[in-house]
Amino acid sequence: MRTSYQYKLRPNKQQIIQLEQWLSMLRSQYNYLLSDRFNWYEFNRCSVNACPLVCHIPILRDNPNYHTQQNALPQLKKDRPWYAAIHSQVLQNVVKRVELTFERFLKGDSNGKRSGRPRFKSSSQYSTFTYSQMKPDCISNNTIALPKFGKVKIILHRQIPDGFKIKTCSLTRKADGYYATFSLEDKTVPTIKPNFNADKIVGIDLGLKEFFTDSNGLAVPIPQHYRNAQKRLKVVQKNVSRAKKGSNRRNKAVKKLGKQHKKVTDKRRDFHFKTANTLLKNFDVVVHEDLNVKSLSRTRLAKSVHDAGWSSFISILSNKAENAGLLVIGVNPYSTSQDCSKCGEKVSKKLHERWHDCKNCGCSLDRDHNAAINILNRAEGHPVLKAQRFLSNSRIS
Structure with a gap:
């Protein structure tokens, strides 16, 4: 099982200068490797159904890939000695980032969906570098030892859980400072609870009037x-907007704006985590709409x-449920x-109509409450719940 923990760093002035130098050099290397890929792409392709009468056929060159660009790193350190100050794994990770970006542009991801043409990074867009390996004892006495960088103060607001090992470490520059994100691995796989309590299964209807309404009628504002x-x-x-571009006044205003946006993001994320924790403390199975x-x-x-951040909430809820051995199910949201x-019976309602009245059976309740019950009912065919129902029936018999 993999998870990630993020901690804030407290680098001194000299370390901040060094961090910025590393990011600047890595950004230049990223743009250079990406331009090398584009040069190959432009000079080694031609249209299948058309060819000009007069054309110049360039000397074809091999496709630059991860291995060829990685093997060129020792020569880079000879030609530009200042790159030798950067750890080799950090430079190799830049090559990997270029590889992934360009492959998604040409071939697409695992689902075959291609991304847009990769862009060259500006100084404000390149803000992260990664160590692909870290020592188990890299954190001690509220400091983290970074290879070829030194020890940096870190705020350990929570301890790394027992059984987890640090696999990678990413340093990121954000609006309010620098952060270290650890990718943690625990080889034990959490198993879903073998028996679910029938009273601890709930359906939730996500909305904009209320954040969600569950099948018991409880609404979270x-x-x-x-x-x-x-x-x-x-x-x-x-x-x-009023400050002149490139001026110090504008740079200060941009930083202040970034901090304000980060405050909004942090508040929303904190709300998502607390709401997901409350749901999983009270229920073993949570059923939600699989919204587009x-x-x-x-x-x-x-x-x-x-502003609601439904995708982020469902992602957090699913990850926390997986770690706890619980279950989160997404169902078709059509006509709930x-x-x-x-x-x-289908009872047509416009968006502003917030109450459900069925003339066929006399059911009368809040529109979102009705939708949450439908969402819960649609999870009955889930394989895990079917197996649980079979086990329960066999125990009774």
């Missing part, structure tokens, strides 16, 4: 962190959808608000 911070963000954004958030974010409700949860 939506905090709307971004909308509440808009007034302050507007003032700071004006300061950025990407499509919803292109509608007129885009700001509210992004229109179908009656008692008789199954």
